[in-house]
Amino acid sequence: MKRISVLIISVIIVCFSVISASAVDYKCDVETVSNAVYLENLNSGTVVYEKASDQRSYPASTTKIMTFIVTAENVGDLDQTSVTIKQDVIDGLDPESTVMGLSTHVGEQVSVRDLLYGLMLPSGNDAALVLADYVGGGISGFAEKMNAKAAELGCTDTHFANPHGLYDQNHYTTARDMALIAKHAMTIPGFMEICNTVYYTPNGFNTLHNTNYMLDPDAEGGAYYYQYTKGIKTGYLDEAGKCLVTSSDKDGDKYLCVCLGAAFSYDENVNYAMKDTAKLYGWAYENLGIQTIYSPADSLASVDVKYVRNGRVLNVVPEKDITALLPNNYDNNQLKVEVNCPEQVEAPVTKGDVIGTVSVKYEDLDLGVTNIVASEDIERDISPLEVFVTEHLTLILIVAAALVLIIVLIIILASAGKRRKARRRSRARKGQRYRD
Template sequence: MKRVVCLMMVLIVICATMISASAVDYGCNVATKSKAVYLENLDTGAVILDKSSTEKMYPASTTKIMTYAIVADNVEDFDNTMVDINEAVFKDLDPESTVMGLSKHVGEKYSIRDLLYGMMLPSGNDAALVLADYVGGGNISAFVEKMNAKAKELGCTGTNFVNPHGLHDPNHYTTAKDLATIAKYAISKPDFMTITGTVSYTPERFDQPITNTNYMMINNADTAKYYYPNVKGIKTGYTDEAGKCLVTTGSKDGLTYLIVCLGADYSFEEDINYAMLDSCDLYDWVFENMAQRTVYSASEVVKTVHVNYGKGDDKVSLMPQGELTALLPKNYDQSLVKVEVECNDSIDAPVTKGQSVGTVTVKYDDMTVGTTEAVASKDIALDKAKVFWNNLGDWFKKNFILIAIIAILILVLIIVFVVISSAKKKQRERESSRRRYRY
């Protein structure tokens, strides 16, 4: 029986995933070389493109997004919290991996801020280990437990971490969708976008600045094919097993998008980062094809409802609270746009103009793309006379049985009174008749 229940639950989860992934088709036809892609509008939560977003992937150094979040969860003061650089923490680190350069500063103290820059810009695995050791209380495994606990708390279902830096381990994996969830959480942490959006930074006692590995933010001859002025942050990643990985945000015309690209093949002979090229193509597409569209103006009526006890009027029109906009393709299919108003069929007076009565929701291909309040278009005063007569009627309805019993009792009393009165009258007539015959 337990096996049957488990199988049913698995099938439900799979079906729900399939439905959500295909809930809306925005027509994004960008061909990507990344094996898994997730593109979301951060203003509305609309998923513009979902390619294998729930498949198991290796995250490489994009792991450090979660590492940053856990550090930020546990350290309040980035500038005045100082950490000892102990060589034992990173002595077994692969010398071929990317580092901040802390081996030259053993025995010194560095601020959490310097270490975060060192972890996120040049993708320093040494900085990630030092931070994890500090926050984990001298136990990096304890830090990793915090990473997995946070992933579970955020609703990630396809993620498991075994280290804070992302160097390959077959049991260290995530999904594009989970990584987007983690990135959105990290964005809410102090200074995350400032640090990851910085091109270069010079930590204390460093002779040279450390540089961001996200070439989409760097405009020079070597990075020109990747440079995208609208992009800011977040993290790159690469191992032979993971391929090229990249998480970025991009903003234009008041809209911000998050793109996760995982598993792009890479060869040193080609020296082309297809995760970055994919991201460039995807930003080109969304900025060219997606826009905020006005579905209803603030003066358009979306529904009319009955008003109980209204003085002079028993109906009120509802309108959106301000202009109702939705993120839609610039050449969207209008037949796929539906507006739903959720409110009671009637409301009680008094009603005030602008009073929230319900919600107006815009759906595109059955996916919610915009919502606002439904508000009353005018004032309607309370008619106290209507309230009195309504309350009186309600009282009679609620006390119908009691009233019926009282009425019956009164009727019985009347009948008894009439019968008694009639009997007394007849008795008086008989007595009067006897007196006449006696004289």
């Protein structure tokens, strides 16, 4: 095997406020107020902006994303399953606590789906307690399920103490962990439909309004509205600041953004978590895109072909498009391409046969490895014997000459032997005559 390498390298040193290890410098110039931020392109799984994403933070009501997960994964039918509202379950909530209004429905049954709407839209702490009691037998039992799920999802610095997110020093997460939780929630049927709803009226309740003003052009005079926003959950505590987890979708280009710990004062009354999120989405859609680095039409290398005439070579191409999330004005000179394939292949070759692999990097971002394949069919037009003779002609001539030499020597030696025998016989006859 011979390694064929095509290297196109240049180095650019850029001053940048937020740099992630082993990632492209996307040159984000957005100044964020939130203490911890995580922005990921969901199409490629690429993290394009991080700020203290592994810093321990209080999640406030973004906790309810995990409450939704645990509930949905433990209740078989959200519509047909109803829960009786118990007074002792919702007792003790602060009068200023955000609720869906269950206190006026004690003794009644409410579907789990309606409770989930009440959990996610007005951020109902009463709905969180009712669901925790039904699914986990109470706060502690439900929190155990939440923490088990967090561990299962790969969260490394998350611990839940309750289902609603009210302050507890043992209730914390990170922006990165919250992104893992949100991405899993987005795969659950009904989750995005519920958290992306602006208004919803459960049977017998007042209309519920989503606290995520990025979804509603009429909320707060449209100050926070961003048309591509999809869900997900707001949060606020004095100890946590403004928190927000959202996704966005612009023509199929999808992002997930987590902002935790944005400072807030009632005097200023500005939700900087929403402001940060809108600015980050705007920057990403304006500056980044999925770029096609190579396509199956691009020849990456040529290899010799055995058992064909006229020194024919085979062009090898990517098996599929090689794409990556890169700046729209990315520099080709910063690509590093490494093609690995044999120096020679044997005919016959069929178009699409895997010949080797190609790996591509841009700056420090590994864009992955894909197969490279034959670009055409090539038939064999030389027999193996002919190839052998052609390739080993010199050796064959040497062997033939050696055989001829050996034969000549054998003949010479044989002739010499016959002469010696003849002389011995001649001497023997002469000696016999003398004796007679």
